[in-house]
Amino acid sequence: MRVKDLGTRPAPASLREMFSRLARGHAPATPIQRREMPYWQEYGWSRQANVYTGNYQTQYGAFQGWIEQERSGKIDFYLYKPSDEIRSHSHWTCFQHRGNDWYLVHMAKEPKDVDSGIMTIERLIKEAYEG
């Protein structure tokens, strides 16, 4: 007799799980809810009533900012201690000193929302650094 029956024993759990998964097929896909939030919130700004505080974020660094939305809807954007690069930009005359190293960024064409204004200033900072 060349073969001897030694009886049966349970397969290891990992093998049982693998075969079980093959028999079941793929599990149904789980839909992931994506976050829908304003740009200011997504990029770490915080809001208290009509005032936003945070940083204008660019590849050249984060620049401290402050934003106030007036009752009229007008939005004022401030930048703290603009760097030499920003001070050398052709639009430096559009920055008005308001004390304590805070500068109001004057908009010739005002954004309709806080997000668009933040992105405009971030774009300007990038331009300043790229000469």
Added chain:
Amino acid sequence: MKKLSVVVAGTGQIRDVEMQPGTTAGDVLHQLNLSDYLLSKGPNEPFFAATESVYDKVKDGEKIFASTKAEVGVLPLCA
């Protein structure tokens, strides 16, 4: 066909679109009824011109931004 997710500034709302080759930024904005907006890949990237083909510049499934037109300046001192 490519899919594109447009994040609308001010709301954070994401609008999904599907576009054919040759679709321009103007086509996308018109379709989404965002006539006062400009499209860009983000603040570190330039705005798409209205007649520029977005289809050629984005990857399938990419997220881009629609923001309102704004310009730093004190007319007539600044451009």
